[in-house]
Amino acid sequence: MTRPDMTIEALKRILREGAGADEGVDLDADILDVEFAELGYDSLAMLETASRIEREYGIKLEDETTAAARTPRALLAVVNSR
Amino acid sequence: MNRVVFTGIGVTAPNGLGVEDFWAATLAGRSGIGPVRRFDATRYPARLAGEVPGFEAGEHLPSRLLSQTDHMTRLALVAADWALADAGVNPAELPEYGMGVITASSSGGFEFGQRELQNLWSKGGSHVSAYQSFAWFYAVNTGQISIRNGMRGPSGVLVTDQAGGLDAVANARRQIRKGIDLVVSGGVDGSICPWGWVAHMSTGRLSAVDDPDRAYLPFDADATGHVAGEGGAILVMEDEDAARRRGVERSYGELAGYAATMDPRPGGGEPGLRRAAELAIADAGLTPGDVDVVFADAAGVPELDRVEAEAITAVFGPRGVPVTAPKTMTGRLFSGAAPLDVAVALLSIRDGVIPPTINVNPAPGYGIDLVTGAPRHTRPRTALVLARGSGGFNAAVVVRATFPEGGPA
Structure with missing residues (x-):
């Protein structure tokens, strides 16, 4: 069984649900290559985000893998390679 | 200092x-x-x-x-x-x-x-x-x-x-x-x-x-x-x-005195509230006669109310100072209660008025001058705030006007 790829829109939704959006950050803009840190997401926010992705997509993401994916594009690539 | x-x-x-x-x-x-x-x-x-x-x-x-x-x-x-x-x-x-x-x-x-x-x-x-x-x-x-x-x-x-x-x-x-x-x-x-x-x-x-x-x-x-x-x-x-x-011309008041005490073990002698009040007043370099209003801890439990009334009358004498408990309007807010009382004390000093304790018909035996019914316009300049925590904690602070006598309010 194949599952659909995770889209940037799905990632934005998960970010909003788990960690919210910071003041002055427009998640609706093109953020594919903007670093998570620049979007106001610290390591804990990424931990929460990864945990929600795991639950939703039924995959396992190692902490180091998530930490190494510094942009939405990189994180989507990791998720969609599973 | x-x-x-x-x-x-x-x-x-x-x-x-x-x-x-x-x-x-x-x-x-x-x-x-x-x-x-x-x-x-x-x-x-x-x-x-x-x-x-x-x-x-x-x-x-x-x-x-x-x-x-x-x-x-x-x-x-x-x-x-x-x-x-x-x-x-x-x-x-x-x-x-x-x-x-x-x-x-x-x-x-x-x-x-x-x-x-x-x-x-x-x-x-x-x-x-x-x-x-x-x-x-x-x-x-x-x-x-x-x-x-x-x-x-x-x-x-x-x-x-x-x-x-x-x-x-x-x-x-x-x-x-x-x-x-x-x-x-x-x-x-x-x-x-x-x-x-x-x-x-x-x-x-x-x-x-x-x-x-x-x-x-x-x-x-x-x-x-x-x-x-x-x-x-x-x-x-x-x-x-x-x-x-940084350009501040007027503050709400000064934190002039503070003390904290612990109660002795149950049955081990006088609770520590009186001592906290006295030490805080002394820390401010004042005497009880300088205090214009007391904001009570106001437990609402008869035994604890008695302890507090005894502490207040021991320090100030029977009906020796106006006492109030605006927390009758909020309930007890735990760690938020005393800061709110400090805020009220500072606003009382700013506006020259003591807010009332509501709903309470003071029991005569306590011997305290509880401000009930309506605010009292007495131009307080120095306030004592009392607080007690479950487990034997007592604390008292004195806040004081920073404006000169006869100034605002």
Whole structure:
């Protein structure tokens, strides 16, 4: 069984649900290559985000893998390679 | 030694959101006590609470903070924003290591914590929010205020139940005397959720009365315990010279004296409240005759009311000083209560008026001059604030006008 790829829109939704959006950050803009840190997401926010992705997509993401994916594009690539 | 002054006040209270709302309600004797709305308390023995009305966190805070904060932390963050605005402080313009945050806490973010524990046992560990790591925690308000405002100076949290709010402002004074220019202090508390409620019930001091006007009656012959509430006050405290250097012309008043004592073991002799009051007055370099008003701890439990009345009459003589308990309008706010009383004391000094204790018909045996019915316009300049915490904690502070005699108000 194949599952659909995770889209940037799905990632934005998960970010909003788990960690919210910071003041002055427009998640609706093109953020594919903007670093998570620049979007106001610290390591804990990424931990929460990864945990929600795991639950939703039924995959396992190692902490180091998530930490190494510094942009939405990189994180989507990791998720969609599973 | 420089004076340590209060330059900003932020209030989130059951009878008012924001200082002026709250102060108007307090002078008018308007209560914020009513049936619990934050959860269904109908099957619990205590069904009333003092809940902060009309607070929409999303109107004040970014969703980035909403996802990681308990209700009481949101109240604290907004109170801190308001206190800093009131003080005219833009934290970004001041040295980050010159500003500290020292608040009081009694329980932490219990509503958040209960939700995540329920996730843990009903769905499993992967469903627990990463933010549970700190959102429940005693120090969370201090940490969040510090992060939001870029304040990296000495910071901490005082956990001595309801006495904690006074211990916190005293600790802030200590840091300022050691050279920190500004400390955000005070406390905002609240755990009106089933988990918090059960913890409150364990003290045996929650009133089971359902009439909001009859449930919390400190110093009344009909006292049956207290109503629990949420909220409190965040206070900006500064070195007086440092405040002047950034252009502050007038402060609310000075933290002139402080003392804390512990009760002896049960049956082990006189409780420590009288000594705390005397030591705080002495620490201010004053005598009891200088004190114009006492803000009582007001337990609402007959035995504890008697202890407090005896302490007050021992220090001031029978009916020797006006005593008031505006917390009859809010319920007891735990670590938020005493900072709110300090805020009320400062506003009383500002406006020359003592707010009333509501609903109480003072039992004659206590021998205290309780201000009931209407505010008393006596132009107080010096106030003693008393607070007691479950477990034997006593604390007292003296706050004083900084304007000259015959000045404003």
